[in-house]
Amino acid sequence: MAIKFKKTYTFALISTSYITLFSTSLLSLLLWFFEKFSISITLFFALSIAVFSFFVIQYRVERFIYRRVKKIYDDVSLLESTSFRNQPITTDMATLTKQVKKFATDKKLEIETLKIKEEYRREFMGNVSHELKTPLFTVQGYISTLIDGAIDDKKVRKKYLERAEKGVERLVYIVEDLDMIAKLEMGDVGTQKSKFDIVELIQNVFDMLELSADHKNIILMFDRKYSKGIYVYADKEKIRQVLTNLVVNSIKYGKENGTTEVAIEDLVKNKIIVRVKDNGEGIEKQNLSRIFERFYRVDKSGSRSVGGSGLGLSIVKHIIEAHDEKIYLESEFKKGSEFSFTLEKDK
DSSP: OOEEOOOOOHHHHHHHHHHHHHHHHHHHHHHHHTTOOOHHHHHHHHHHHHHHHHHHHHHHHHHHHHHHHHHHHHHHHTTTOHHHHTSOEEOOHHHHHHHHHHHHHHHHHHHHHHHHHHHHHHHHHHHHHHHHHHHHHHHHHHHHHHHTTGGGSHHHHHHHHHHHHHHHHHHHHHHHHHHHHHHHHHTOSOOOOEEEEHHHHHHHHHHHHHHHHHTTTOEEEESSOOOSOOEEEEOHHHHHHHHHHHHHHHHHTOOTTOEEEEEEEEEETTEEEEEEEEOSSOOOHHHHTTTTSTTOOSSTTTGGGGOOOSOHHHHHHHHHHHTTOOEEEEEETTTEEEEEEEEEBOO
């Protein structure tokens, strides 16, 4: 590492002045005492002492500081801070203080980020375990009952096999969603964009989910009649999944005899915004910032009764972001929620 000294000689000059003043005064007194006082000799002595003292003090101080500063750099480099290690060694205390403070701040942020990630990892692993454990134990219980003798009863056998099948379907659903979100996060799932009619796609999603909505007497509807198609440029199947997940969510958490309304509006010249609004349970303010996290559930106690993998909204967010678009959420507790996302218009 290169040595870089900042040439500030204030300390050396002041120290030299004290030494020169003392030495010259002492010499002058001695010469005067022995009656050999000479101005030329005194000035020559003062100049010699000043020059010699200045260079000795300056050199010694810089070497003293450099050795200790170099040890700081060497100690810090053990922490593998590339940016800090590549800095030239400086003996300027102001510069060194700034560098060390910046290094300490960066490390503090890094440690805090790692703590957050570790907490998130623990929570994620606990959620995965819980989500998989419930259907696994269900399937295991039914199969064990059949093995223990219930298989001989045709009615019980059929009922238990059907329930076990539902448990397996839920496991497959969770694993497929986990696989999907892992690929989305790693960027392994590309978008295959094409031109399509978003109005027609929404109607197809409504048709597919009509029976589920009927069970709770929820009406699926547009905010108004769209007399002609609205064409966008996006990955049709992924946007279908986004709409499906949002509408399914609105049905799950919607209230009896409620509504799920979809609106399409122009945002800017080349963008539209799709809004999915319901008048269901709504979301409390403290939960809004975490609603798109994997497995995050607003109601920790009873929400699992409505089914699902707990990954739907996280997948929605990743798909929209993969399109370089934005997703928004507005919600009022006990009054309903509105999820909206932008899409690029077809040119």
